[in-house]
Amino acid sequence: MSESIGDRIAIYRKRRGMSQAQLAGLVGRSESWLSQIERGVRSVDKLSTLVDMAKLLGVDVETLSGRPWRFAPNGGTHMASVEAIRNALTGYHHLIGTQAPMWPLAQLRTAVVEAHTTYQAAEYDKAGRLIPELLAVVDAYDDRSPDVQIVRTSAYIVAAKLLRKVGEIDLAWITADRAATAALDSGSDAARAHATYQVVGALLRSQRTDEAERIAITSAERLMSLVGPEDPELVSLTGSLWLLSSIIAARRADRRDVTERLTNAEQLAGMLPGDGNYAWTGFGPTNVAIHRTTTAAEMGDPHEVLRHASFVDTNAMPEGLKSRRAQLHFDLAWAQVQRRHDPEAVLHLLEIEHVAPESLRYNVLLHEMIRELLKRERRNRTPALRQIAMRAGVLK
Template identity: 55%
Template sequence: MHIGERIGAYRKRRGMSQDALAGLVGMSRSWLSQVERGVRGVDRLSTLNDLATVLRIDVADLIGRDWVLAPDAPEQVAAVDAIRSQLASYHHLLGEETTPWPLPQLRIGAVQVHQAYQAAEYHRATEMLPALIEAADALDGYQGRDDRETHLARCSVYVAAAKILTKVGEHQLGWLAADRATHAAIAADSKAAQGMAAYQIVIALLRSERIDDAERVAIRSAEGLMPLIGSDKPDTVSLAGSLWLISSVIAARRTDRATASERLNSAGDLADLLGHDGNHWWTAFGPTNVQIHRASVASEFGDPYDVLRAATEIDTGALPAGLQGRRSRLHIDLAWAQTQAKNDMEAILHLQQAERVAPEAIRYHTIAREIVRELLRRSRKPTPALTAIATRAGVLD
C-alpha cells in the first residue's frame, strides 16, 4: 500500500469522512481524495504529522516503514535564506539607502532569471534573486521619465521570484513575491503585466491549498483579458491562454471533468489563434503546451491511459528553445502513467529522460519524488538506474 491507501484505511477505521479528516488537518477534501488515490503525495512533513495525530497513529504507520527514506520535501536551496532576508528588509520603506540599478541592467537581470527558471536551473536562478529583488525594491514608488518601464521590470523580477520560490517549496514567500508583482503591474498600468502577476498569485494559492481562491483569481483574470485578445496581440492571447490552462488543472483537482475539458478547449482555441508555440511574457504558451496540459489534467484525474494517449500527439521539439522545464514535465507525467500501469521499466526510462532534459526537475517536483518512492517500494532489488535516480532526487538518504 502507498501512503494514500494507508491514510484511507486508517481514516475508515476511525469512521471519519474525507471532509472531516481534511478539515482537521487544514486541507481540502479534493486534496485528500487525490492523496488517497495516489494521484498526489503529501509534500509537507508537518501535514504527515497532523494526519498521524488526528488518526491516532505514528507517522511510521503511514509510511509503512521506519524513516529509511528522506523526508518528502526537497532540500533547501542555500540562497533561499538570502531571499527571505531581502524580502523582509524593507530598505525602501525605512528610508535606508540602496544603490538602484540602471533600468537596462534590471531588465537584463529579469530576463536572465526567467531564462534560468525555464531551463529548470533552479539553483542558478535562486542565486540571482537576492540582488535583483533589492534592486527592484529600491525602485518602489519610482516616478520619472521611465516610470512605466521601470515598474514593468520590477514586476518581471517579482514574478520570476514567485516562480522559483514556489518551485523550491517556499510557498508563502512565493505568495509574497507574487503580491509585490501585482502592485508593480498596477503601478505600470499594464493589463498584460497584471495577467502575468495574476498567474503567479494563482500558483502560490494552489501550492498553499487555497483552491477556491486560486480558481477565482484565475477565471476572473482570464475573463478580464478575453475582450483584449486578437490575432495581432500575441501577448494577451498567451496570458489568457495560460490562465485557462491553470484553471483547467484546478477543475481537475476538484474532479470536475466537464469544466476541465471546457477550459482546455478555451485554451486550445487561443493557441490556434496564436498559431505557433511561443513564449510571450514567459508563458511558454502555444499548441504544444496545451497538449502537455491535457496530459497533466489526465494525470490529475488519475487516468494513466489517457495520459499515454495524450502523449502520442505531443512533440516537445516544437517548443521554443530553453523550455526544459516544460519538456521534462511531460516525461514526469508519463513516468506517473507508466507507474500506475505497472510498467516500471518504462517509468524509470521516463524519469531518466526527465533528468536528461532538466537535471534538477525531479528533485523539485513532489509527484516525481513520489513516483521514485513507489518504484523503490515495489522493487525487491532496485536497479542501479533507479537507485541513482533516487539518490539524485534526494529520496534516498
C-alpha cells in the same frame, strides 16, 4: 527505507478507528482504491486527495507525505539561497532609509531576462543565486513610471515562480503580492494578467482552491474581450490562465470544465504563429497538449495520459523550456507507475533527469513516485532505479 504514504495513511486511519470503506467514501473513492494505496499497489493520484485525507485523519499533510509541508507540492530539497531571498524581501531599505543598490533600468531589464531564462531552463539553484540581489534592486526603485513598474512586476514574478517551485509558500505569497501591486501601478493589462497568474498559483499552493479558481476564471474571461492576434503576449497570458484553471478543474475531477477550459486555451493558441514564449509563458499548441496529459493525470487516468502524450512533440517548443519538457515525462512516469510498468516509468525518470536534472531534486511528488517503485523493486527489471533514487536524495 522510510514508510510510504500508503503505510502512513493506514496507520492514521486505524488510529481514528475508520475502515477503508469509510475513508475512501469520504474522499469520493472506492474501498479497493484505498486498499491499493495502502498496499503500495498504486499512488495517491492527486495532491488534493492527499489534503482531504489529512484533514479527515486529523493530521497535517506533512505527516502523511513524510516531508515538511513547506516543500509540498513541488519542492523536496531545501534551496541554499532561500534565506538570502528572504533577507532581500524583508530588508525594506526604502522604508528605513538605508542605502540599497541601484542599477540603470537597462541593466535591471537584462538581469530580469537572465533570471527568467535560467528558471525556464530548470537551473533552479542558479536562479536562486540571481534573485536576492535582483529583489533588493527592484525594491529600491522609487520611479513609479509604467516602464519601471512593468520591469518590477516581471522581477517579482520570476521570484514567485521559483519560490513556489521549492515550496516556500510564504515567500511566494509576498512576491506574488508585490507583483500584483507593481502591475496595477503600471496600467498594463499584460502585466496585470501576468501577476494574476502568480497570485492564483500562490492561492493553489495554500490550498485556497475556490479563491484561486474564481480569480483565474474572472481574469481570463475579462481578457477574452481584449485579446487578438496583434498582441501575442496578451493572448499567451490569457491562454495560460485557462490552462491553470483547467488544472484546478481536474483536481475537482470536473471533466466538463477541463474540456471547456482546454478548448479556450487551444483557440487562443491558434491565434499565435506557433509555439512561443511570450511573457515567459511558454504558451502555444504544444503546451496546451502537455496540459491535456497533466489534467488526465490529475484526474487519475493513466490511459488518457498515454493517449494524449502520443500527440505531443516537445521539439516544437522553444529550446529553453526544459521544465515544460520535464513535465510531460513526469506525467508519463506517473502513468506507467499506475500501470505497474516499472521499467518504462524508470525510463521516463531518466529522461526527466536528462532534460532538467534539478527537477529530480525539487519535486516531492516525484520523490514519492520513486519510493513507490523502490517498495516493489525487482532489480533485474529496473537496474537504474536505485542510482536515480540516490541522485534525487530519496536514498542515501
